[in-house]
Amino acid sequence: MNGAKYSQWRAMLAITKGSLRATFRSPSSVVFSLAFPLVFILVFGFIGNSTVSVKVGVDRHTDISTTYFKQLAANKTLKLITDDSEAEMAEDLKKGNLVAILNIEQQPGTDGQEHYKLHVKTSTATDPNKKGILIAALRAVTGQLDSQVYPRPSVATIIPEEVPGRIYKTIDFILPGQLGFALMSGAVFTTAFLFFGLRQTLVLKRFFATPIKRFYIVLAEALGRTVFQVISSIVIIALGHFAFGFTLVNGFVTFMEMLVLSAFGCLIFLGFGFIVSGIAKNESTIPLFANIITLPQFLLAGTFFPIDSFPSWLQPICRLMPLTYLADGLREVAYEGKHLWNIGFDLGILTIWGIVVYIVAVKVFRWE
Template structure:
């Protein structure tokens, strides 16, 4: 009796062979592990002792007053206009020094209240008070224009380190860059060197080829994620709020992102006619996200209209979900909005990938 050909064994054989090829590729290893670790070393070692004068303005504040205009015109002060929930999240992570609430009052035209957190340095808060008082005096020496409430509302927050913001961004950097570039070059070369055509002479199905090659990349990427996380934990005390549960949630988000980003690589490999244009097409998708998705700095530094675009980018959704899970200790289900947008991107990307993918 003729023995049935095992597609599972064929897929696993392709996976193992492809994984070996990945590990033998210096550029892939450097991009997946080298660059993120270098960025962690650089960004994780700075910012701990620097003075930050970022302030948030409550959405309910009156911004048509001399105090706000004076604060806005001061050099070195960045004002954030975000929702209450976003401002409170930034306050707890010490991304901003305080939230300023300016509203009309009976005692003075404007009453100014401050809200800060216990992780903000007291000297930073004192400097902000001095600046506000100086603006009030400059606007009206009799203090009739506004009054600064001396009582500051303090919210409780967990200690925040720069690594807690940087490491999730570096995971996104690794997953997006390697997911797109490695898959794009891989399938272009397999097609161009007639390897896929030789596969067709065997009983291996096309789905087994795709799954085998894709699985090898997913395994390599998840291994890279584990190494980066362990590196950040051992050398920079990266936080795991809920221990193993937090780690598992992070790995699930990375797994989803890896699949989504690989889809973009399939598209690039199919529309590229030469290997010289692969970096160009890949960077159209990759490079803007490195800059606009909060990988290296918060998207709140951009104009409001650009922030509305940034928050729907797939890498932004990944970064937001990872930071909420890793720093705040939330479950993956609480990040449903960002995960849902990431899933929608995945559906859109693979619909296009199926339409344009070429075997020959």
């Protein structure tokens, strides 16, 4: 060493640099941290920008040149099918592919005005909600034509008032959940495989021949993983915001607070990775233990659906999971505009999880 004092921090940063480079070169790290979450965000982002489509078959006996049909066809929610055969529409109705088969029968009236009989044929496979949309559309067109044919004063006046507000889009719920999933899966899987591999190839044993302390080895690997996950978070949040209008209430401040929260969540989930690498007897058992930790949280921690939509007996289990509080915290910061000091409850639960996880990790982690 030529008399120079050994620097633990310099050695730690060197290991961090090597770990970060290895992470970028690892296909599994890229897949779990970026590919899977981005696919889900793209799918739900496009779904969130779409509208409900109500497919309705139009009976061949319907005159599509009538005023009633033209006004009904102007409704963008309804998709009127006019070119299928009677047999095809009947089969689709039975399968639930069509909400109804509509026959608009035009009849001459004694008052010289057009009159219509609306025959709406549905099946037991019909979605009741979409049927309600169709009936509402029919009533709206009927009301419009009634007002044109029989103009009359109204018995009531509606005075609308609208206050400013934010639309809660699908992406505002989905993206924080998928970001939390990316942090969890990336931290657990990559850490577990990394330390198991380092132990099996005796790299950790070689580290012990150097003056660097064990604490700095773990800190270097944790720092490398956290930097990679923060970079992944930047990509995910930026895509959601610029491509699908993901809400960042306070702009850049909200963005930075989400990154801080992401880094904190990553550190918590790294502990699970240390546990898996410690209890796994061989490489083939790592995915089993890792999935036991990640899969229930992926399904039940509110990544796709609000926890309130689950059965009441299942909700307490959902609220025990750390991913639940990370996702909720990210949503509160992004959409509600809260700051990190306003989400103390979520951070407190995550901190408790972190303490418990790292106590277990210390007990089961093996260096050789």
